[in-house]
Amino acid sequence: MIDDESSPARAHLHVVPTGTVRPAAHPLLSSTDWGATTLGHPDQWPRALTSSVAMMMDSLMPMWLAWGPELAMVYNEPYSAMLGGKHPAAVGAPLQQVWAEIWPDLEALVSTTLQGRGLYREDLPLLINRHGHTEQAWFTFSFTPLRDDAGRIQGLICTVWETTEKVLKLRRLNESESQFQTLFERIDEGFCVIEFFDGPHGPLSDYVHILANPAYAANAGIPNVVGQKVREMVPDEADGWVEIYRNVLLSGVPVRFERELERTGRYLELAAFRIEPAERQQVAVLFQDVTQRHRTEQALRELNDTLERRVQEELDHRMRTEDALRQSQKMEAVGQLTGGIAHDFNNMLAVVVSSLDLLARKYLKDDALAMRYVDAARNGTKRAAQLTQRLLAFSRQQPLKPEALNVNKLVAGMSDLLRHSMGGAIELESVLAGGLWRTHADPNQLENAILNLAVNARDAMPEGGQLTIETVNAYLDERYASEQIGLVAGQYVMVAVSDTGSGMAPDVMARAFDPFFTTKEVGRGTGLGLSQVYGFVKQSGGHVKIYSEPGQGTTVKIYLPRLLNAPEDEVVASATVPMPLSDGQETVLVVEDEESVRLSSIEALTELGYRVLAAEGGEAALKLIDAHPEIALLFADVVMPGMNGRKLADEVRKRRPDLRVLFTTGYTRNAVVHNGVLDPGVELLGKPFTLDELAARVRAVLDKPD
Template sequence: MSAERYRLAMLATNDAIWDWRLADGHVVWNQSLRTLFGHALDHSSAAWWLDHIHPDDRARVEADIHAVIDGNGTAWTGEYRFRRADGSYADVFDRGSVLREADGRPVRMIGAMLDQSSRKAAEAALRDSEQQYQALFERIDEGFCVIEFLDGPHGPMSDYVHVSANPAYLANAGIANVVGQKVREMVPDEAGAWVETYREVLLTGEPIRFERELVATGRYLELAAFRIEPAERRQVAVLFQDVTARHRAEMALRELNDTLERRVQAEVAERLKAEDALRQSQKMEAVGQLTGGIAHDFNNMLAVVISSLDLLDRKFLSNDTRAMRYVDAARNGARRAAQLTQRLLAFSRQQPLKPETLDVNRLVAGMSDLLRHSLGAGLQLETVLAGGLWRAHADPNQLENAILNLAVNGRDAMDETDGAGRLTIETANCHLDERYAADQVGLQPGQYVMIAVTDTGSGMSPEVVAKAFDPFFTTKEVGRGTGLGLSQVYGFVKQSGGHVRIYSEPGQGTTVKLYMPRRPGAAPDEVEAETVANALHGDGRELILVVEDEQAVRLMSVEALEELGYRVLETDGAEGALKLIDAHPDIDLMFTDVVMPGMNGRKLADEARRRRPDLKVLFTTGYTRNAVVHNGVLDHGVNLIGKPFTLDELAARVREVLDAA
């Protein structure tokens, strides 16, 4: 019965219980060794335990514990650092009892290790916070005090006493040694007004800002007061400064304005000028929105025209010179129309830029402190900077503003979830070829430096993504955003000759990719293949299953794969994919999106390989690889192609996966 109670106690406790047989050094641990420190339970020797004590603590602990065992003691306690399985050290409080035979010979020692790392970290944080508060309390120029309400002869909470005050209290208020003084004793003639103001703050919990003269010292004060929680403490904090000189200047100005008609006329003229400027600004914004909407719809039409002409050129007219001349003329006209709509889009977004040659990695690294300050303590910032990154050609100040804008948007999106998350900023070299550029209005094919900003926030629906760059469009509540942030980013990138794309799914976060032009004249660091050899095409026998929930993307992928010489099956989700896999055992490759409603691409691949272990899988996603992996969607080592991809990139990646052993 006793042994059973001991076993149950070892299972129930949160401490790491150890039972050390002294004769042979054998040690038995409970499950907490794994849960607290990550170690497996097969470590059964005292030597292993000593080896995991921090080298600076090991000799002391070993000497102390043997002093108890060898000195006929019964109890031992000690604090030391113990190495976890991941290599970090935990702050441990350990205690043990020696069990002896009747003749006093020690046979066993039973003890428990308590992980007090969290408590010690909290204590250290509290000490730092108190030190920071004390330093601020002592050094700020503004007066600061904490008052506590008392019941007095004038009724409940009719008086208050100064609990604490900083050195600047005297300099701003002109009263010394206020701690311990009651307001009705300090300034009896005006105490009632002060009590009424601060009592309202205490009762309602609403902070207040106001200005008032402290008649007793002739000081005019600007004050802010707020309740200290919980309300039962009956305390209010007050921050104030002496603005007597400013107040006198304002009074003098008012008197001057009251007596001089010329100043009044100047004020009226200035106001009329400001109102005219405001009306002009509103008119420009309205026109900008109108032209932007027209250009957006027109661009959709042009995209269909240009894509249709490209497919007509590639599939049917390669040998018809006369028809090709007409197609080229139509394509040139469509592209000129696309350039016109691009100018309309930039109508209200023109800004003077000072582009220069930039090391984007250095710019992002230099923003780390600013970004961490902007994100707050609850969010993690991770930067993944590419080696051998090309130089970009852009305005550094505007690029910093754009990255900061995207980071703040990501922070707000993560605040809508659980207030925690990760922001990933990644850089990479990127080549946008002619096929991809032809579908993007105003984009020139070539080499770009890509900056991707990814958050783990609430994400956006396709409807919201479609409007995200529109001026004044916002999904935030009133007061948290103007709707101009992404519009300004869009305008800057476009004006710089770059490109910007958003990839997002509700509940899965958002990635915004900025493509900035590579510095003109720079020699490429690597020679990239510009064409795809025929060897990268299919032979008409290999069968590929395309799984994509967005119809437009799915149709594009299907047509591209068919153009590359593959047989293709398609479906819009996991359920249909599994049915097709069961029905078509000759499927060679599954090409699937990662983020889909219902079962995502990772789970779909696991289920498909459970049925077909030899099935090859190629994933695609709009998120950057580092962001996707770190957000827990994909594991390392999977086959992945990021959106957007060109026909050449798709051909090479599919061929690589199919030909892999």
């Protein structure tokens, strides 16, 4: 028996002389009215109970004991915290009363222990009420039987650990691990853990897969990867993979990279980090298949390139459109100038031509030498008239007589003319499309355009070559038409004239349609051939384009609008007849503001046998109409100050609906010609005109049936 009361093991007991151990003044013991309990006063406790209580009170572990028939409880201070609100009333109270809510769970354990069998229960779940409400808690119990001095079992002692926090943490950990395992198994990203080892290639020269999820096999294309070594899996690629992951292992620096799998052509994005501690020589690799993303990025790059290209194309398109607009404005300005010049020049030529015709007819027809001079003058005026016609053609102001036209037949009919014009050194070929649409154009002007192009082609092939004339049905789309000012998208008949000659430089091609521009030496061309073609085509609602490269020849393409619902009947040219004269009974009223032209017209009509009246303007002409009902024909200039020829004709028809009208003009931008085409029912004689032309046209108008 230890009799040192200062001993830590006996801090709460007093040792009495008779050897009986008694409880000291411990708060849990001294504050209890033991007389009111089944245990009685501690001085009366059996030695075994006193010893057990002393041992329990000195323990740092939560402990309680129950003794006697009622199993009255005694517990230490660490256990009091587990009791919560049940303390201190639980001291000396029956065990079944203290833990009534869990007694069904404890009864079997207590009963077994009282039968002499110690028990250990770990993490036993119990629904306890210790704070005024029921709560789930977990405890680990160690039950030991307690015997009296005679060796009979009188109770039990329990060491208890509350494991609620541990159990909950473990449960959360298990749930987390379960979630991780589920995620690990189901995520689309591949995940694996690799472990390095020393191989035949040196230290840390190979690794084995010790963990891998299903996505790894799917993304890497390698099934059953766990346990496989990289040098056995992909021997051709192993060095690269080993180097990347070994650097991560040795440096501890995570890495992220993208790599293409050579065997599958797929792209993977990978991340790798070292698993601590480093001595484990393990690296984790949370990779994914980014082939779709890679392809999407590639598609985006291609789309970006396409957008950049389209933007550049749009800028180029806009520049071409602006260039075309500037060219169109330039041509329009030059056209207005040349048209005005041609008008004045034609009036002057009209006087000269008429005077020469009258001079030859009335005074010089028997004088051969004089007639030679007259013929020379006539040739000069003819060439001058052709020059003004070309100017008018370029300025889109010549009067056209369009008709339903079979271009194949027109080209075929020009065969002999073209062969004679080309000479023997040039081979001529025609490629005519089957089923060629008809167009609505002036056949004479189209012939002139083709001939002009052929002559230019001939001059570009001084050593000989090949000239090809081709026809085809064509469609000009909205995109192309938008770059050409005034061009309407749609169906066209295309005539192309191609040569194998010297071709054109870009700066020459840009000015090819300008009037008076030529690359020929002085005296070999006026520079109006292509200008005339340009004006005729534009005036006909068409389009003309040059394709050429130096040394590669030139192709000029003419596009004329398709004529829908074209009649099948061809227009038959009328036969040439002798100069028709009047019988002297028909009266013509000449209305012309320019005196010299008016006088020459009077003399010419008089020479043809007509009676002639004349007026210098519209107002004077109306007075003559009212005063002379015998007037059979109004021969009026269109362009006059005040009342122009068209307005005069409208006023005349109010008075004389049956009066025939023949207009004359050297300039077609006026009231009787629109878009280069004569208004329906209008008869026009262009200036300058010969006596034969005047006689034929006047006679045709007078003899035209009503």
